[in-house]
Amino acid sequence: MIKIRSGVGYDIHRLVPGAGLMLGGVRTSGNLQAEAHSDGDVLIHSLIDALLGAMGGPDIGELFPDSDPAYKGIAGAELLRRVKAMLAARNFEIMNLDCVVVAEAPKIAPIKAEIAEKLAAILGIPREDVNVKGKSKEKLDAVGRGEAIECFSIAMIRYKNPSVSASDIESKT
Ligand SMILES: [Zn+2]
Numbered sequence: 001m002i003k004i005r006s007g008v009g010y011d012i013h014r015l016v017p018g019a020g021l022m023l024g025g026v027r028t029s030g031n032l033q034a035e036a037h038s039d040g041d042v043l044i045h046s047l048i049d050a051l052l053g054a055m056g057g058p059d060i061g062e063l064f065p066d067s068d069p070a071y072k073g074i075a076g077a078e079l080l081r082r083v084k085a086m087l088a089a090r091n092f093e094i095m096n097l098d099c100v101v102v103a104e105a106p107k108i109a110p111i112k113a114e115i116a117e118k119l120a121a122i123l124g125i126p127r128e129d130v131n132v133k134g135k136s137k138e139k140l141d142a143v144g145r146g147e148a149i150e151c152f153s154i155a156m157i158r159y160k161n162p163s164v165s166a167s168d169i170e171s172k173t
Pocket residue numbers: 011012013036040041042045
């Protein structure tokens with residue numbers, strides 16, 4: 001029996017003057033950065049919460065508390081690698097991921113393919129299973145005023161049959 005689970009994630013960071021944002025493990029150009037204890041990668045943080053939600057918790061704040069100096073300045077990509085290992089340890093595999101970055105700047109369209117490729121590479125999944133979209137907030141609220149960036153993500157994961165080991169699969173191919 002194939003067990004399929006989904007999870008939703010959300011994150012928001014305040015934007016401050018700086019040398020560029022980290023988005024999905026990619027440094028964007030521009031003169032803004034996210035205010036954060038970590039590297040402030042809003043996309044990866046929302047994606048991690050979606051994946052953890054699909055697994056059945058904990059959430060990102062419980063797993064990687066920002067009160068812990070071990071996570072000061074830590075790269076989103078590194079946190080995502082740890083979540084990937086958690087998925088594997090629990091015998092889950094990713095089916096697909098979809099993300100919506102909401103921001104006035106930077107524009108997501110020119111960099112979304114690069115971000116999706118980076119996320120696929122970090123997670124070791126096919127590029128076509130990762131989708132990234134950009135959205136403006138139509139000048140509304142703090143995000144619309146360019147004071148913050150937010151991201152919504154959804155993850156679909158599948159429980160692999162524990163009786164079939166990776167070596168079984170390899171021996172048949
Ligand atoms: Zn965050």
